[in-house]
Amino acid sequence: MYHFDLVEDQIDRQTLVEKFSDPTCGAFVSFEGWVRNHHQNSKVSYLFYESYPELAIAEGLSVVKKTIDDYKINSAICIHRIGSLQIGDMAVWVGVNAAHRDAAFQACRFIIDDIKIRVPIWKKEFYLDSDDAKWIDSACIE
Amino acid sequence: MEKSLLSKVVCLKYFSRFAELTGKTTEERSTQANTVEQLWYELQQEYGFDQSIGTVRPAINHQFCDWPKEISDRDIISFIPPVSGG
Numbered sequence: 597m598y599h600f601d602l603v604e605d606q607i608d609r610q611t612l613v614e615k616f617s618d619p620t621c622g623a624f625v626s627f628e629g630w631v632r633n634h635h636q637n638s639k640v641s642y643l644f645y646e647s648y649p650e651l652a653i654a655e656g657l658s659v660v661k662k663t664i665d666d667y668k669i670n671s672a673i674c675i676h677r678i679g680s681l682q683i684g685d686m687a688v689w690v691g692v693n694a695a696h697r698d699a700a701f702q703a704c705r706f707i708i709d710d711i712k713i714r715v716p717i718w719k720k721e722f723y724l725d726s727d728d729a730k731w732i733d734s735a736c737i738e
Numbered sequence: 739m740e741k742s743l744l745s746k747v748v749c750l751k752y753f754s755r756f757a758e759l760t761g762k763t764t765e766e767r768s769t770q771a772n773t774v775e776q777l778w779y780e781l782q783q784e785y786g787f788d789q790s791i792g793t794v795r796p797a798i799n800h801q802f803c804d805w806p807k808e809i810s811d812r813d814i815i816s817f818i819p820p821v822s823g824g
Binding site for chain 1: 751753754755793797800801802816818819820821822823824
């Protein structure tokens, strides 16, 4: 099983985790990206995520499928939220299961890293102490 | 490749900083550009896109493509600025 999607509402982690129930898997690894209140010495008030849905979903599916093909994992899901997100909101969720933990950890890391550099999703930061909102480049993301 | 004497009509989709610079998210445009690269320079000159071509990826009909890709009438074209999901 592999899946990638964009959502406008809150990501429901419990429903996602339940999809990974599999007696052949001894490992489940997930990653959650949350909205942080600062970036490079600036106080962030909220974020806005925009996407190119047709291309983002095609690229996201490609990333997840490649991970299934390249790592010894059973299933992988990635969900990315778009729209306005507040501090503490979950922006992205990645889940992977596998027979063993090494593959699950590595695959989960690969998915989030590749999503961040390949998928047409853009983040705009709004600040508490400035009216100059800014589109962020992946090159300046830690 | 020289520009064509024949115009094509393409549908442009703009995102993030390019949508802000153009003031629009879509545009139906008549162009004599033959390739997406020629179209990029045409748009960069008109709208003052601040990104260098090396940081942008072109897409035609919802798929990434190479810069020399030839344009056809009614193509849906977008120039993808640096992404920042996650």
